[in-house]
Amino acid sequence: MWIRMLAAMLAATLLLILLLSLNDEYWLFLPGLLQGAVLTVEITLLAAIVAIFMAFVAALAKLYAPLPIRWLSSAYIEIFRGTSALVQLFWLYFVLPQFGVSLDAFVVAVLALGLNIGAYGAEVVRGAIISVARGQWEASVALNMSRGQMLRRIILPQAFAAMIPPWGNLLIELVKSTSLVSLITLADLTLKAQQMNQTTLKTVQVFTLVLLIYLAISLTVTIAMRVLEQRAGQGMTRGKAA
Structure with a gap:
């Protein structure tokens, strides 16, 4: 039911964008904003890959790695959770060159947002x-599984279903955080909107379209995560029945 409702909202959002584009005052801005939206989506997808990779590496290191690596993992988590994403973005873009490391703005955007999320x-x-039931751990030990086998075959598949809802929220936050990259000269959706507004002063038209485009992107992410959550739940149900 929720997926259908979200799909209906997405369809309504896209239809509204289409209807507004029939008006010349809105159509004037739509191609440029869609070009910025493409960059926003690219940053979102790549940063999400970085975020998921770093999340699993840091979590497993914090749980099972030798003590020095646990400290390093904890330091990463606390530093990036305890400081502003904007400051992290600026630090990578403006401070790293002071140490002889210059990165492209697009790379900085992906790394900063990915590491933050x-x-x-x-x-x-x-x-x-x-949160996986203790009995599952004990059963894995009784089957003489190594820790890697235990995590891969028993623990992570069950933990995965519990991860999906909060990860959905994090990915929505990632979509919204991409607006920060406009501050390091990337022509994303937000920067395109600011430039158009400054040159035309058509604030209502520009930012109405921007709002709807961001909403469409966020709804797409939400629907994808709900579908994934539903399938994971069905898999868990079949596993228990078996």
């Missing part, structure tokens, strides 16, 4: 892993 995601992954 990954730090929050690490705690989601860690919490999901330790």
Whole structure:
């Protein structure tokens, strides 16, 4: 039911964008804003990959790695959760060159947002892993599984279902955080909107379209995560029945 409702909202949002584009005052801005939206989606997808990778690495390191690596993992999580994403973005873009490391703005955007969301995601992954029933751990030990086998075959598949809802929230936050990259000269959706507004002063038209485009992107992410959550839940149900 929820997926159908979200799909209906997405369809209504896209239809509204289409209807507005029939008006010349809105159509004038739509191609440029869609071009910025493409960059926003690209950053979102790549940063999400970085975030998911870092979340799993940091969570598993914090739980099972030798003590020095646990400290390093904890330091990463606390630093990136405890400081502003904007400051992290500026630090990578403006401060790193002072140490002889210059990165392209697009790379900085992906890394900064990915590392920031990954730090929050690490705690989601860690919490999901330790929430798996103790009996599952004991059964894995009784089957003489190694820790890697235990995690891969028993623990992570069960923890995965618990991770999906909070990860959905984190990915929505990631979509919204992409607006920060306009501050390091990337022509994303937000920067395109600011430039158009400054040159035309058509604030209502520009930012109405921007709002609807961001909503469409966020609804798409939400629907994808709900579908994934539903399938994971069905898999868990079949597993228990078996």
